[in-house]
Amino acid sequence: MSEVRELTAWAPLRHPGPHLRSEPISNADWIDDLSATGPRHDTAVARLHDLMLRSAWHQVTRMPESATLGSRRREEIVHAAADEATMSVLTRLDAFEGRSRFTTWAYKFGILHTAVEVRRSAWRDREIDLDSVPEFSASDTGPEGYVEARDLSDAVGRAMVSALTPHQRRVALALLVDHVPIDVLAERLGTTRNALYKTLHDARKALRSHLATQGFLSPSPTKEVTR
Amino acid sequence: MTTPASLGPEAIRQLTMPTDPWLSCDDCFDQLDAVLEETLTHAAPMGDSFRVHLRACAVCHQEAHSLAALVAPDYGIDPARAEAELDAVLRDDGSPAV
Numbered sequence: 001m002s003e004v005r006e007l008t009a010w011a012p013l014r015h016p017g018p019h020l021r022s023e024p025i026s027n028a029d030w031i032d033d034l035s036a037t038g039p040r041h042d043t044a045v046a047r048l049h050d051l052m053l054r055s056a057w058h059q060v061t062r063m064p065e066s067a068t069l070g071s072r073r074r075e076e077i078v079h080a081a082a083d084e085a086t087m088s089v090l091t092r093l094d095a096f097e098g099r100s101r102f103t104t105w106a107y108k109f110g111i112l113h114t115a116v117e118v119r120r121s122a123w124r125d126r127e128i129d130l131d132s133v134p135e136f137s138a139s140d141t142g143p144e145g146y147v148e149a150r151d152l153s154d155a156v157g158r159a160m161v162s163a164l165t166p167h168q169r170r171v172a173l174a175l176l177v178d179h180v181p182i183d184v185l186a187e188r189l190g191t192t193r194n195a196l197y198k199t200l201h202d203a204r205k206a207l208r209s210h211l212a213t214q215g216f217l218s219p220s221p222t223k224e225v226t227r
Numbered sequence: 228m229t230t231p232a233s234l235g236p237e238a239i240r241q242l243t244m245p246t247d248p249w250l251s252c253d254d255c256f257d258q259l260d261a262v263l264e265e266t267l268t269h270a271a272p273m274g275d276s277f278r279v280h281l282r283a284c285a286v287c288h289q290e291a292h293s294l295a296a297l298v299a300p301d302y303g304i305d306p307a308r309a310e311a312e313l314d315a316v317l318r319d320d321g322s323p324a325v
Contacts, residue, residue, distance in 0.1 A: 054297075055297060058293065058296070058297045059293055062293055062296070099260070099261035099264075100260035100261045100263070100264040101260075101264065101298070101301065103298070103301060104260040104263065104264055104294070104298045104301070105260040107260075107294060107297055107298060108256065108259050108260055108290070108294050111290050111293050111294055111297070112256065112290060115286065115289065115290055115293070119286075149236065152239060153234045153235075153239060156234055156239050156242055156243065157234055160242075172242060175285075176238060176241040176242055177234070177238050177242075181285075181286055182252075182284070182285070182286050183286065193252045193286070194251050194252050194253050197251065197252050197284055198251065200246075200283075201246045201249060201283075203242075204242065204243065204244055204245070204246050204283075205246070205247075207242055207243055208243055208245065211243065217243060
């Protein structure tokens with residue numbers, strides 16, 4: 001990390017780019033330069049860090065949540081995320097298989113680190129009630145199809161209680177009804193985005209199965225693909 | 228948490244969305260750059276598991292859109308068009324995306 005810390009000491013504040021070259025750099029050159037030693041390596045890392053700054057600024061400006069954070073906090077997030085993303089790329093160079101441009105592969109790390117930190121910052125002071133079991137009510141769907149919609153909503157509400165485990169229920173409610181971002185919820189529950197998505201997958205399956213037996217959904221064939 | 232929880236049409240659609248074939252968030256991230264490049268440059272069909280995951284996972288969907296917009300100029304594509312193409316691929320089965 002010290003390598004990146006030194007870089008950010010002289011990195012531009014808002015407009016990354018002094019090390020970005022206008023001509024494309026081949027995937028092989030990126031890997032060779034980043035794997036080299038001495039000045040060649042340092043220059044390549046500086047170029048990579050500029051890419052990560054660019055992706056971090058791009059991501060911050062796209063997220064409505066970041067508007068409430070203030071310019072100083074946004075700038076902190078951008079630089080911290082660019083540092084972390086640079087390190088992520090450097091430690092995963094062996095995993096790059098050349099299935100895309102190197103820059104496309106690298107940019108996704110900048111986007112991920114930035115998005116996660118913006119969401120965490122935006123939710124930092126927001127309470128998430130994960131303990132209570134709410135009553136369910138259908139929202140007003142208008143006169144057309146009201147009865148059918150109301151019946152389905154009631155059935156889903158009952159299925160939430162009878163077909164899901166307490167953990168599945170609170171994860172599904174937090175993510176899909178209260179719109180808590182998945183990485184924020186993962187942090188609060190001390191788990192991972194991956195594990196929560198699997199819980200949500202299982203909950204959706206259980207709900208669909210339960211509703212199918214009640215005649216509200218037609219059973220659909222499922223094909224589980226494990227990797 | 229909202230009490231009582233309001234289960235409107237969008238909440239019900241999200242709660243009952245089929246998410247097979249399964250793909251994890253980690254696998255989605257691993258494949259994202261290659262799948263996106265194929266989609267943007269060759270209009271290649273997206274694999275079922277990847278398409279289903281992007282439709283069902285709001286943050287992966289958001290990050291995929293962001294990457295598409297960021298890299299689009301590298302492939303000579305307008306960012307807005309790249310995002311529209313991604314949406315079109317995700318809507319391939321006629322259902323609305325996340």
